[in-house]
Amino acid sequence: MLGSKKSLITSNAVVKRLSAYPSGFVQSITYDNGPENARHLKINEKLGCLSYFCLPYHSWEKGAVEQVNGLIRRYLPKGTDFSMVTEKQIQDIERDLNTRPKKCLGYRTPIEIYNELYGALPD
Template sequence: HVRTITADNGAEFCAHTQVADKLKTDIYFANPYSSWERGLNENFNGLLRQYIRKGTDLRTVTDKQVADVERALNARPRKCLGFKQPSVVFNELRRTA
């Protein structure tokens, strides 16, 4: 259920054509130093920082901590989803696909 992806210019997106083909979607790249072009990403980073502080050595973050943060963020109602939880919307979309 991905419509588009907006990525930054990092090396982690070097296989973007394969990802686009698999997901049947378009991938766009933000201009360097233009974080406002990736608004959803920046918003999510802010939410993530409530659980993992900026500058944290990610090698010290356990898989359990990541799973706990994932569960917490997916259970958090979002205005853009009509104040539904992302996990609920995702499951609704899976049932209709």
């Protein structure tokens, strides 16, 4: 959990989290237009990826993100006090979503695809 939505804190957290993956794994990141994403070019530089921004109120431009957000809301409904959500709870949600078969992956799980392409998923 981030203690602030300041762009420096957000960008450092994104880089820390995504740099655990193999070089070239992160190809692009789609952002909303919040000020917390102002350092997206620094993230690109560190991760070797591209930035994309959606137009305000154009949720269909990031359909996959919105679909996953809907799944996350099953665990953390609107109004959830995120200061009460533990790192363990977040890890459990990640595990559940990454072990869920997806039609677009031929009913395989994201972890199966990752392991096939890159080997064991980082901790």
